Amino acid sequence: MEKIIEQAFAVPFRYQVCFLEGIFDLTNPLLANFLDNGKKAKAFFVVDNGVSNAFPDLLKDIRDYADAYQDKFILSAEPLIVEGGEISKNDEATFKKIVDATSIFGIDRHSYIVGIGGGAVLDMVGFAAAISHRGIRHIRIPTTVLSQNDSGVGVKNGINAYGKKNYLGTFAPPFAVINDFNFLTTLDDRDWRSGISEAIKVALIKDIGFFEWLEKNATALANREMAPMQELIIKCAQMHMDHIAGKDPFETGSARPLDFGHWAAHKLEHLTQYQVRHGEAVAIGIALDSTYSYLKGMISKLDLMRIINLMKALGFGIYAHELSGKELLKGLEEFREHLGGELTITLLEYMGKGVEVHQMDSDLILQSIDQLKLFHQEKVVADS
Incomplete structure (x- = not known):
């Protein structure tokens, strides 16, 4: 029966x-x-x-x-x-x-x-x-x-x-x-700044207008003005909740757009024994995946420099020596396991719009790391 x-x-x-x-x-x-x-x-x-x-x-x-x-x-x-x-x-x-x-x-x-x-x-x-x-x-x-x-x-x-x-x-x-x-x-300056990385994240993948607002208010935010920070928090929280109310609130699939920049961030936190804080690691992860998007021909050099310049204006570091070498690449496999089997990474289709990819080129990731190191050392001049 x-x-x-x-x-x-x-x-x-x-x-x-x-x-x-x-x-x-x-x-x-x-x-x-x-x-x-x-x-x-x-x-x-x-x-x-x-x-x-x-x-x-x-x-x-x-x-x-x-x-x-x-x-x-x-x-x-x-x-x-x-x-x-x-x-x-x-x-x-x-x-x-x-x-x-x-x-x-x-x-x-x-x-x-x-x-x-x-x-x-x-x-x-x-x-x-x-x-x-x-x-x-x-x-x-x-x-x-x-x-x-x-x-x-x-x-x-x-x-x-x-x-x-x-x-x-x-x-x-x-x-x-x-x-x-x-x-x-x-909050100390690190913790004040740290959470702004998540605002940059949602702006880059969902709302170019919000990114432009961040550019306009970067100095005020860096100077710890409360009014723009309150506006940032409410806007970002609303966007986060709107996403949760979408099709997959409990993430049964492999798509995680709100994890833009996070595959590298999670590994970087571990590699630094969590001396790099989550928001700081996310900022570096966003910079890395944005650079990768640029090297893949998805966004322009001008777009990439807007991202890097915003992070620097806010006081973020965009490079850590723990990024060097291939240890970071293990984070991709760990992220794939975390997602349930299929690797799904959000990159930038264009400013304000994320796109999902299911594989990343290890050599291009290493090139992106080298590029970030140059940006960090201010040896690269922005051009379009």
Whole structure:
């Protein structure tokens, strides 16, 4: 006997990304309203130590806020402080502390885990929330430019394993995302700049007008003016969410246009023991793939120099000595595995329009690296 029973159903996902200043202001009920499930829900806060160090009163502010809105939610335990940056994704013991807490403090599927921090910490906290009880509601409070405009507003969670970026992870949309611009005021220049690379990325593959806006506002952004940064974050977050709402939000296929520049970036991070930060590595990866696009005859020299000049105006490095040699090329194979078998790389069909390719010429990649080194040394003069 042979019989097949087929099941098909759709599950809608909806979440809000909010932008404000003063999330723990006692007169601002936004977060409390998200935490209000009508049953005085438990909330467990996980805080990036970089944020708690920069804002010494943050833990007190969380407690005071919980006291002010105790009719809506309660703290299940003292906030957990975790080390920020990529180390939070490299050390499995870190995310296990969160999983352990869900058992110790009775944090169930009607509770909330609130992550406050940069993109790496939010990735790790989201992963812990997604695998505990098969999914605990997770609220993200991103505190860096990169997490507010890109990683924090998406649906990916994960940690690093086996020397590979995001090898363990889930697709699990957050319950809500709350971007508080006040957290950006204490960022060092590297973290302020780092997230702008993701804006360059989406502009190059989706919106030439946005790229022109970045060129016009490069000096203001480099000078840490808040108004253009807020505009950049909101624009970039909207474009990121529009993409997620498209045909393949959980990336079941091999097309990853939002990973433009990322195959090299992920490998470069690993080769530098994560001394090069994600956004910095993405900037170099974008420069590399843009140069490759130029050498393939897809964009002009003038187009390429606009990209390089924008990055330099913003203060990005466009070369790292770890790019030299063939070790970087292993990143292509790792990226292919990450995609599920078929290599799909986004290059530039023209400025503002990405195009997918399924193979790359290793010799041309090495030529692109040599060209970046020359750009880095300012030995090349732009021409059209």
